[in-house]
Amino acid sequence: MATTAEYLEREQKLEGIGCARKRKEDPRFIQGKGHYVDDVHLPGMLFGAVVRSPHAHARIKSINKEKALALPGVRAVLTAEDLKPLKLHWMPTLAGDVQAVLADEKVCFQYQEVAMVIADDRYLAADGVDLVEVEYEPLPALVDPHHAMDADAPVIREDLVGKDEAGQGKRVHDNHIFRWEVGDKAATDRIFATADVTVKQAVLNPRVHPCPLETCGCVASFDKVRGELTVYITSQAPHVVRTVVSLLSGLPESKIRIISPDIGGGFGNKVGIYPGYVGAIVASIVFGRPVKWIESRIENLSTTAFARDYHMVGELAADKNGRIKALRVNVLADHGAFNAHAQPTKWPAGFFSICTGSYDIPVAYARVDGVYTNKAPGGVAYRCSFRVTEAVHLIERMIDILAQKLGIDKAEIRFRNFIKPEQFPYHSALGWDYDSGDYPTALKKVLEAVNYPALREEQAEKRTRGELMGIGICTFTEIVGAGPSKNCDILGVGMFDSCEIRVHPTGSAIARIGTITQGQGHQTTYAQIIATELGLPSEVIQVEEGDTNTAPYGLGTYGSRSTPVGGAATANAARKLRDKARKIAAHLLEVSADDLDWEIDRFKVKGVPGQEKTMKEIAWAAYNNVPPGMEMGLEAVEYYDPPNFTYPFGAYLCVLDIDRYTGETKVRRFYALDDCGTRINPMIIEGQIHGGLTEAYAVAMGQLIAFDAGGNLLSNSLMDYFLPTAVETPKWETDFTVTPSPHHPLGAKGVAESPHVGGIPCFTNAVNDAFAHLGVTQIDMPHTAFNVWKTIHELGLDNRA
Amino acid sequence: MQVKLEKTFPIAAPADAGWRVLQDIKGVAECMPGAQITQQIDATHYKGQVKMRLGPATASFNGELKIKSIDEGERKIELFGKGSDTSGASAATMNLTAQVRDGGDGRCEVIGVSDITVSGKLASFGGRMLTQVSEQILKQFGDNFTARVLASARGADTPQTMAASVPPPKELNGVALAWNVVLGFFKSLFGDTKSKSG
Numbered sequence: 001m002a003t004t005a006e007y008l009e010r011e012q013k014l015e016g017i018g019c020a021r022k023r024k025e026d027p028r029f030i031q032g033k034g035h036y037v038d039d040v041h042l043p044g045m046l047f048g049a050v051v052r053s054p055h056a057h058a059r060i061k062s063i064n065k066e067k068a069l070a071l072p073g074v075r076a077v078l079t080a081e082d083l084k085p086l087k088l089h090w091m092p093t094l095a096g097d098v099q100a101v102l103a104d105e106k107v108c109f110q111y112q113e114v115a116m117v118i119a120d121d122r123y124l125a126a127d128g129v130d131l132v133e134v135e136y137e138p139l140p141a142l143v144d145p146h147h148a149m150d151a152d153a154p155v156i157r158e159d160l161v162g163k164d165e166a167g168q169g170k171r172v173h174d175n176h177i178f179r180w181e182v183g184d185k186a187a188t189d190r191i192f193a194t195a196d197v198t199v200k201q202a203v204l205n206p207r208v209h210p211c212p213l214e215t216c217g218c219v220a221s222f223d224k225v226r227g228e229l230t231v232y233i234t235s236q237a238p239h240v241v242r243t244v245v246s247l248l249s250g251l252p253e254s255k256i257r258i259i260s261p262d263i264g265g266g267f268g269n270k271v272g273i274y275p276g277y278v279g280a281i282v283a284s285i286v287f288g289r290p291v292k293w294i295e296s297r298i299e300n301l302s303t304t305a306f307a308r309d310y311h312m313v314g315e316l317a318a319d320k321n322g323r324i325k326a327l328r329v330n331v332l333a334d335h336g337a338f339n340a341h342a343q344p345t346k347w348p349a350g351f352f353s354i355c356t357g358s359y360d361i362p363v364a365y366a367r368v369d370g371v372y373t374n375k376a377p378g379g380v381a382y383r384c385s386f387r388v389t390e391a392v393h394l395i396e397r398m399i400d401i402l403a404q405k406l407g408i409d410k411a412e413i414r415f416r417n418f419i420k421p422e423q424f425p426y427h428s429a430l431g432w433d434y435d436s437g438d439y440p441t442a443l444k445k446v447l448e449a450v451n452y453p454a455l456r457e458e459q460a461e462k463r464t465r466g467e468l469m470g471i472g473i474c475t476f477t478e479i480v481g482a483g484p485s486k487n488c489d490i491l492g493v494g495m496f497d498s499c500e501i502r503v504h505p506t507g508s509a510i511a512r513i514g515t516i517t518q519g520q521g522h523q524t525t526y527a528q529i530i531a532t533e534l535g536l537p538s539e540v541i542q543v544e545e546g547d548t549n550t551a552p553y554g555l556g557t558y559g560s561r562s563t564p565v566g567g568a569a570t571a572n573a574a575r576k577l578r579d580k581a582r583k584i585a586a587h588l589l590e591v592s593a594d595d596l597d598w599e600i601d602r603f604k605v606k607g608v609p610g611q612e613k614t615m616k617e618i619a620w621a622a623y624n625n626v627p628p629g630m631e632m633g634l635e636a637v638e639y640y641d642p643p644n645f646t647y648p649f650g651a652y653l654c655v656l657d658i659d660r661y662t663g664e665t666k667v668r669r670f671y672a673l674d675d676c677g678t679r680i681n682p683m684i685i686e687g688q689i690h691g692g693l694t695e696a697y698a699v700a701m702g703q704l705i706a707f708d709a710g711g712n713l714l715s716n717s718l719m720d721y722f723l724p725t726a727v728e729t730p731k732w733e734t735d736f737t738v739t740p741s742p743h744h745p746l747g748a749k750g751v752a753e754s755p756h757v758g759g760i761p762c763f764t765n766a767v768n769d770a771f772a773h774l775g776v777t778q779i780d781m782p783h784t785a786f787n788v789w790k791t792i793h794e795l796g797l798d799n800r801a
Numbered sequence: 802m803q804v805k806l807e808k809t810f811p812i813a814a815p816a817d818a819g820w821r822v823l824q825d826i827k828g829v830a831e832c833m834p835g836a837q838i839t840q841q842i843d844a845t846h847y848k849g850q851v852k853m854r855l856g857p858a859t860a861s862f863n864g865e866l867k868i869k870s871i872d873e874g875e876r877k878i879e880l881f882g883k884g885s886d887t888s889g890a891s892a893a894t895m896n897l898t899a900q901v902r903d904g905g906d907g908r909c910e911v912i913g914v915s916d917i918t919v920s921g922k923l924a925s926f927g928g929r930m931l932t933q934v935s936e937q938i939l940k941q942f943g944d945n946f947t948a949r950v951l952a953s954a955r956g957a958d959t960p961q962t963m964a965a966s967v968p969p970p971k972e973l974n975g976v977a978l979a980w981n982v983v984l985g986f987f988k989s990l991f992g993d994t995k996s997k998s999g
Binding site: 052054055056110130136138298708709710711712713714716717 | 802803885890891892918919920921922924925
């Protein structure tokens with residue numbers, strides 16, 4: 001019999017699920033050996049650069065290419081007129097709308113793509129951009145979404161005039177995109193009419209941008225002889241890109257190869273199809289030469305997928321004990337000039353209806369109206385699963401506001417309203433089926449860790465001296481792992497994911513998954529899943545993603561879907577292999593398959609010590625000695641359609657101090673407890689949480705895509721757009737509980753977005769809490785020193801006398 | 802990005818002299834750095850160009866200037882200018898009302914009210930400095946304009962002597978005002994202190 005020490009040694013050798021294994025990706029990244037799109041250099045490659053609109057709203061009177069074309073090295077200047085014969089001057093968006101590839105007679109946002117210059121190198125292309133002369137006739141710009149549906153509002157989308165539909169149901173104004181309603185309005189209104197107490201608050205999630213380190217770009221290479229198109233692209237969903245490119249170009253999908261190489265951060269910014277990609281592809285097909293297009297930082301911040309811009313009004317009805325009876329939400333969603341919101345097709349407001357949060361709210365109603373404005377299109381991006389950030393922000397602000405009104409402690413009111421552990425699986429008022437959770441345990445653990453009562457005492461004492469100290473709590477529930485094909489698809493393709501594993505004769509393996517890592521460490525963690533499921537060391541398991549010629553069709557990585565969907569596919573594919581391995585082992589050991597027990601890395605005959613076959617031995621046999629009638633080889637494919645979403649959760653607490661003369665905020669402590677179910681690699685989870693919290697800090701404390709009244713963008717360089725470095729970033733303390741998902745093969749839920757979704761309201765709750773005793777209910781983000789100082793100054797707290 | 806400015810320049814010269822100089826659009830242009838009127842289209846329409854050297858780069862802007870009204874009695878002129886850089890990456894418009902008021906004792910003052918909108922890259926990167934920089938540019942303009950009026954009052958109003966009276970040859974058109982406002986900011990940003998001190 002094997003001893004415990006032997007078990008342990010064998011298990012450790014696998015470095016499977018639960019092991020804090022070092023990331024396989026890092027050696028190449030930290031040595032500068034990563035291979036990004038801009039590292040792709042192909043012979044004869046041309047470069048594209050985009051001419052962009054200086055106006056937020058203007059008619060194009062003329063475009064003069066002459067001077068640009070006269071510059072030696074400039075090959076072409078593409079405009080909408082050139083794309084028209086190909087029917088490529090407009091393209092479909094993921095949200096059922098269309099978007100101008102190159103502006104067609106009119107520009108609808110500042111920095112909109114007007115023309116694309118193709119030249120021999122990127123400097124010539126940039127020079128060419130300066131030589132393209134565009135004459136504009138400026139039109140009044142619509143910047144404030146609250147005025148989008150005014151009777152006299154400028155009409156942004158002339159192509160849609162007279163149409164009562166823009167791909168997402170009925171619309172009521174030329175600048176209206178859709179109205180989405182969920183819940184029981186009549187029942188909700190009835191409860192509000194008779195409730196003991198109600199609160200109502202406008203809460204803004206301002207427009208921000210994920211600003212990944214690497215901007216978007218591609219290299220399109222069309223081989224005229226073979227009729228094949230290869231595109232190296234910064235995409236979080238390469239297979240979806242292949243399908244879209246096939247639909248747009250008419251090339252069969254089999255002749256299109258999309259490769260996402262190393263990606264320097266995505267955060268949702270790299271989900272959409274952008275005009276620059278289309279321009280490069282068209283140019284490559286026309287010239288039969290590779291064409292590279294890489295965004296500058298300014299272009300990235302100005303044009304490719306922003307996030308949020310949700311103008312929300314939340315209302316809670318409760319009894320006098322703070323027990324919530326109903327939630328009512330009205331949202332005005334600013335989608336910019338084209339509805340290019342990345343989302344599953346049937347969800348115009350994403351999963352915003354998760355806005356009942358971690359609380360047992362019997363009745364709710366939510367309504368979202370999407371409108372056009374003269375701003376860049378996109379939306380939904382930024383480390384969150386389809387509008388969950390906005391939903392969590394709303395409910396976490398509202399519950400604090402309710403607590404303030406009733407004089408109930410902000411932790412206590414959460415305990416009174418939590419969905420209880422015994423209520424799972426829990427069906428929410430707005431239609432979701434929460435898989436598992438234990439919210440009170442998580443919050444209790446956090447409160448004990450930080451000695452919450454002592455913090456409140458300290459705060460009370462400081463308030464007597466006029467000092468500003470804030471304690472923010474956020475007990476969030478995420479919804480990730482999109483998603484079951486019965487309710488989630490992208491352009492008609494169900495949101496499953498896939499894995500293909502081949503075990504080689506000598507016991508090493510390659511796995512290909514339909515997702516694509518952008519920093520999440522898939523090459524490390526998927527190998528760990530296979531190691532545990534198959535009993536082969538993760539060190540010898542290669543994980544490959546991002547090449548549509550080799551990986552099975554998958555929907556990509558965003559919305560924390562890799563572990564819930566791709567991870568499940570990986571586990572199931574490995575299990576298929578293990579089943580086959582069991583039969584081979586039975587054949588080799590001359591016993592029935594039922595007589596075998598699986599033990600870490602081998603099958604053992606029950607009750608017969610020493611009668612065993614390791615996975616390595618079985619792999620060898622798979623290629624020379626399989627049972628009669630069995631197919632040779634050891635290979636499996638799994639397409640996993642999740643039965644439900646997963647619902648990770650967490651309890652966060654932030655303590656901060658505010659300088660009442662300068663408005664500067666110092667985060668003293670941030671304690672983050674996450675429950676993502678089964679933990680595959682604790683070190684990677686911690687890294688993801690650090691990253692997500694840092695981006696949450698960025699959003700809460702400084703990031704804003706700002707416009708002036710004329711629609712000019714005021715924050716599209718890193719001079720103005722806040723990107724926290726190690727200098728600004730607070731210290732993070734992390735903790736966890738484990739409540740596995742009952743429907744996921746491994747019990748895992750996904751984690752990367754939780755810290756962002758939960759972190760933002762935690763910071764903003766802390767800032768608001770610092771002023772709560774003065775009657776303040778809502779200070780919108782970003783909480784820059786200047787903005788905080790304005791609140792201080794209005795309240796007269798900076799008076800030194 | 803929009804900014805409204807009002808500025809008064811007291812000049813130790815009679816109002817008639819001030820008014821005479823103010824009506825000479827080309828002459829007024831010469832009071833602003835970096836600009837020139839390239840073409841007079843008709844009595845009230847001009848084309849102009851602003852060239853600016855920003856370190857190694859040269860920026861060039863084209864624009865149109867229109868005299869909206871001239872009121873002899875009030876000694877008031879209304880100008881509208883608009884322009885964009887050659888690639889169309891930035892654009893600006895300006896409404897300018899300038900009036901010469903008699904201050905008595907052979908003195909006058911010029912009151913300028915301008916309303917400038919800037920869009921595109923200039924608005925994104927220079928917008929927040931627009932007010933401060935506009936003030937500085939206007940100050941330079943005021944100094945040069947004053948020198949011109951004083952010269953005119955001395956009777957030295959042949960083009961040659963006029964030019965000589967204005968230290969280094971500088972130009973202005975309506976559009977240049979708007980351009981220089983923001984370009985001045987860029988120059989100061991890149992360490993060219995001359996644009997600040999004039």
